[in-house]
Amino acid sequence: MTAPILTFTGVTLSFAGVTAVDDVSFDVGQRELFAIIGPNGAGKTSIFNVLSGVYRPQRGAVTFNGADILGAKPDRIAAMGLARTFQNIELFANLTVLDNLMLGRHNHISYGALSAFVWLGRARRAELTHRAAVEDIVDFLELEQWRMHPVGLLPYGVQKRVELGRALAMQPKLLLLDEPVAGMNQEETEDMARFILDIRDELDVPMIMVEHDMGLVMDLADRIMAVDFGKQIATGTPADVQNDPAVISAYLGEDA
Amino acid sequence: MTAPVRQRRPRQLSGRPGLYTSYAQQLRLLNTRPKLLTVSAIVLLAFVLPWLVADETLSLLGVAMAASIGAIGLNIVTGYAGQVSLGHAFFLAIGAYTASAVSGAPDDDTIGFGVTNVLVWLLAAGLVAAVFGVLVAPLATRLRGLYLAIVTLGLVFLGEHIFAEWQALTGGAGVGRPGPVPVLFGVELNSSGDVLTSDQKLYLLMLASLVVFGLLARNLARSKVGRAFAAIRDRDIAAEVIGVNLTRYKVIAFAVSSFYAGCAGALVYTITGFIEPSSFNLLLSVQYIAMVLIGGVATISGSIMGAFFITLLPALTRQLPTVAPFISEDASSPLNVFQVETVLYGLLIIGFLIFEPRGLYGIWIRIRNYWKAWPFSY
Numbered sequence A: 001m002t003a004p005i006l007t008f009t010g011v012t013l014s015f016a017g018v019t020a021v022d023d024v025s026f027d028v029g030q031r032e033l034f035a036i037i038g039p040n041g042a043g044k045t046s047i048f049n050v051l052s053g054v055y056r057p058q059r060g061a062v063t064f065n066g067a068d069i070l071g072a073k074p075d076r077i078a079a080m081g082l083a084r085t086f087q088n089i090e091l092f093a094n095l096t097v098l099d100n101l102m103l104g105r106h107n108h109i110s111y112g113a114l115s116a117f118v119w120l121g122r123a124r125r126a127e128l129t130h131r132a133a134v135e136d137i138v139d140f141l142e143l144e145q146w147r148m149h150p151v152g153l154l155p156y157g158v159q160k161r162v163e164l165g166r167a168l169a170m171q172p173k174l175l176l177l178d179e180p181v182a183g184m185n186q187e188e189t190e191d192m193a194r195f196i197l198d199i200r201d202e203l204d205v206p207m208i209m210v211e212h213d214m215g216l217v218m219d220l221a222d223r224i225m226a227v228d229f230g231k232q233i234a235t236g237t238p239a240d241v242q243n244d245p246a247v248i249s250a251y252l253g254e255d256a
Numbered sequence B: 001m002t003a004p005v006r007q008r009r010p011r012q013l014s015g016r017p018g019l020y021t022s023y024a025q026q027l028r029l030l031n032t033r034p035k036l037l038t039v040s041a042i043v044l045l046a047f048v049l050p051w052l053v054a055d056e057t058l059s060l061l062g063v064a065m066a067a068s069i070g071a072i073g074l075n076i077v078t079g080y081a082g083q084v085s086l087g088h089a090f091f092l093a094i095g096a097y098t099a100s101a102v103s104g105a106p107d108d109d110t111i112g113f114g115v116t117n118v119l120v121w122l123l124a125a126g127l128v129a130a131v132f133g134v135l136v137a138p139l140a141t142r143l144r145g146l147y148l149a150i151v152t153l154g155l156v157f158l159g160e161h162i163f164a165e166w167q168a169l170t171g172g173a174g175v176g177r178p179g180p181v182p183v184l185f186g187v188e189l190n191s192s193g194d195v196l197t198s199d200q201k202l203y204l205l206m207l208a209s210l211v212v213f214g215l216l217a218r219n220l221a222r223s224k225v226g227r228a229f230a231a232i233r234d235r236d237i238a239a240e241v242i243g244v245n246l247t248r249y250k251v252i253a254f255a256v257s258s259f260y261a262g263c264a265g266a267l268v269y270t271i272t273g274f275i276e277p278s279s280f281n282l283l284l285s286v287q288y289i290a291m292v293l294i295g296g297v298a299t300i301s302g303s304i305m306g307a308f309f310i311t312l313l314p315a316l317t318r319q320l321p322t323v324a325p326f327i328s329e330d331a332s333s334p335l336n337v338f339q340v341e342t343v344l345y346g347l348l349i350i351g352f353l354i355f356e357p358r359g360l361y362g363i364w365i366r367i368r369n370y371w372k373a374w375p376f377s378y
């Protein structure tokens, strides 16, 4: 067995009065699609924010690809190959789809400000190469017709796709998806599910997915962790988690 | 050696306006024929203008061009990178005084090193201002929006005080000192020769500088750096999470912006020929903000339009007393042209923010689209 891409050990994160993540531990395998489920406010997004360096937990350890990333700044963690999407889309609304995707390649484009001024030569060559790479993502996510559109003007479902594209442009070693199909209609949900499967099967990128759509989670995930009030209540295969009494009571709102 | 670029569409398709047949073509600065023609025509006209119009007009246009460089600088930090700065007047001053000190006569009352080569003092003016920009930038990583604006405003007050007191450099309040002395390739630009008058020579210097600085800024804007600026402006958390180092790019934005301001300060006072320390006040910063807002946020051509507009505006308002006799030219009378100007800046800023946030650039785009769609435009 190969070492996990991510280990998350005993992490506790509290805000004044609320413990958003309460002693949670899990790990994610090299080719795994790991899902996190739980009611609203359970602490799922907070786990993502700890992973990407936006929040700093009070206790715990996080290693990514063998390196300790707890307390590292978000741009450092991104450079190490961790990419994510947001529950409430966080795109650069004034920029075109292409520019948003090119921004995903920021860390792979190596020229500096002085070459940028001169443009001819280094900068221009790099822009052309990376533009071609971005075009592969445009193909992959079927964004052809939107290339030049400012992202802020696009339909919600397309924006979700562009945000996924921006994360993919980073060529991540681990991809975090925060509610990728929330607010989508049936057709958009099916498209997104297809993209997620393609990412796993064709691009071989391990993923952590937070999602409310139980059908989707049960179909796609290799393993699932259920959380409630910041606490981890079950972790295992979809079948195990589905039948776990603690999970059932959390979802039916009974007192456990 | 050619770059490994995939050509996605066959070349034969070229011909339809607005159709790009390769990434390289799309990336080009003037990537359509109309753009190429318009810009070439404007630049060509600008270069023959010295032989077409009067010297006083040239000198005014020269100031507008130098101011354009400053406006581009402010647009880089505020328009592109979203860091509101009211401190632009301070950086203009640093550039103006650096250039004057480097080029000034050594035996004058004020500091002077007698190095009159334009290329030397222009670079020095930009670099010294950029150093101050880099020192100020860390503030932008701690403060945002209004707080940053207020702190950068403090810079202007600090500067005003220092410039008024430091007589060896500035001549002191009410006295002042001569502006930079321009000599380029052995030619004295501020005295008239057999071929060209000093106004013609200085105008050409300003034009050439604007072309160079404008081109460099456009390159920066379309690069990785320009995209990172826009990312920080639109959503800084998301920018960080995709790998943009906020501190580094804010430092770059302030450095580039103040470099441009420094060069602009040096060039403006080369034309006016005299620097009075009280000129670097809040009103000057506000004028540059007005150039950016009126011209168009995050556009280079907009910065230039805005700078021309604001620089040429007084030339129009000074004519007011002839059509509206109740407005006086005397600064001490109750309703004078200077008050009208100040009120106009305010009204214009508000008007543009409400009715055309994209500024003069936006109006230009609308006119262009109108003609593109003609005769179906309505």
Ligand SMILES: Nc1ncnc2c1ncn2[C@@H]1O[C@H](COP(=O)(O)OP(=O)(O)O)[C@@H](O)[C@H]1O
Pocket: A015, A016, A018, A019, A020, A038, A039, A040, A041, A042, A043, A044, A045, A046, A047
């Ligand atoms: N920045 C914050 N400040 C204060 N409380 C927060 C913050 N972020 C999250 N929380 C709290 O942490 C808890 C978990 O939130 P979140 O992680 O967004 O849940 P989920 O994504 O599972 O819906 C909630 O009670 C929320 O109010």
Ligand SMILES: [Mg+2]
Pocket: A044, A045, A046, A087
């Ligand atoms: Mg959430």
